[in-house]
Amino acid sequence: MTILDDIVAVKKEKLLAYPKEEQLITRKKPKDFKGRLQAEDGIALIGEVKRASPSQGDINAVMDPLKQAEAYMKGGADAISVLTEHHFFKGSFSDLEEISKIADVPLLNKDFIIDKRQINRAYNHGADIILLIVTILDDAALLDLYQYADSLGLNIIVEVHNEDELKRALKISPVIIGINNRDLKTFTVDISNTENLLKKYGSQDIHFIAESGIHSAADAQRMKAAGASGMLVGESLMRSDSIEEKIKELKLGDTNEG
Numbered sequence: 001m002t003i004l005d006d007i008v009a010v011k012k013e014k015l016l017a018y019p020k021e022e023q024l025i026t027r028k029k030p031k032d033f034k035g036r037l038q039a040e041d042g043i044a045l046i047g048e049v050k051r052a053s054p055s056q057g058d059i060n061a062v063m064d065p066l067k068q069a070e071a072y073m074k075g076g077a078d079a080i081s082v083l084t085e086h087h088f089f090k091g092s093f094s095d096l097e098e099i100s101k102i103a104d105v106p107l108l109n110k111d112f113i114i115d116k117r118q119i120n121r122a123y124n125h126g127a128d129i130i131l132l133i134v135t136i137l138d139d140a141a142l143l144d145l146y147q148y149a150d151s152l153g154l155n156i157i158v159e160v161h162n163e164d165e166l167k168r169a170l171k172i173s174p175v176i177i178g179i180n181n182r183d184l185k186t187f188t189v190d191i192s193n194t195e196n197l198l199k200k201y202g203s204q205d206i207h208f209i210a211e212s213g214i215h216s217a218a219d220a221q222r223m224k225a226a227g228a229s230g231m232l233v234g235e236s237l238m239r240s241d242s243i244e245e246k247i248k249e250l251k252l253g254d255t256n257e258g
């Protein structure tokens with residue numbers, strides 16, 4: 001059993017308590033995310049609100065999610081990711097909903113989606129983007145969930161970690177692919193993972209987002225040079241006491257580093 005098996009097992013159990021049909025509310029159309037990934041210089045940044053994780057334990061348990069999101073926006077984040085998984089990451093849907101009330105950038109609901117009702121829940125709590133993690137889905141479920149989220153007007157990041165998963169992702173012609181530098185089965189983090197995969201697949205007409213393990217302008221520069229148009233940053237923002245400066249540094253705006 002890997003930690004990922006544990007996470008999915010807990011998720012399946014939680015889903016038993018979901019109503020058979022999770023009804024959709026009427027809400028504003030999800031904000032476009034793709035357009036924010038086309039910046040000419042620098043690199044787009046998605047700041048993640050993450051209290052804890054199975055690999056790090058508590059990261060910032062005292063954080064106020066609204067203040068955190070405000071600091072991300074002030075710093076110039078192009079989108080905000082909110083963990084809603086509770087058991088391992090201490091996140092919640094109320095975090096997502098609270099932030100959605102103040103956010104003027106697209107919001108990613110970061111969770112382990114295996115069922116359409118979770119997509120409805122994300123939609124109902126103000127998400128603009130959802131994540132589909134290839135390794136926890138078979139081909140049929142991946143396609144089905146992708147098409148369903150797309151039909152609601154949500155943006156979708158299809159997350160892969162290795163070449164096999166990337167090949168599976170490409171079969172559904174996604175607009176945006178996230179390359180996780182962290183192996184969710186072993187927790188090993190290596191940002192050269194994005195570089196290696198994009199060397200081979202970077203010419204595709206797809207927006208790539210480098211995820212995890214990005215801590216410095218030099219790291220961000222490597223992700224940009226590899227061909228990523230955006231990056232997802234959690235821990236180094238959650239642990240920073242000068243979030244706005246950190247974001248500017250990582251977006252390669254106010255620095256010549258790298």
Ligand SMILES: O=P(O)(O)OC[C@@H](O)[C@@H](O)c1c[nH]c2ccccc12
Nearest residue numbers: 180211212213214232233234235236
């Ligand atoms: O804290 P980091 O190393 O900057 O990573 C952020 C993000 O990429 C990571 O939290 C993540 C990427 N994919 C996920 C899937 C589920 C949970 C979490 C994740």
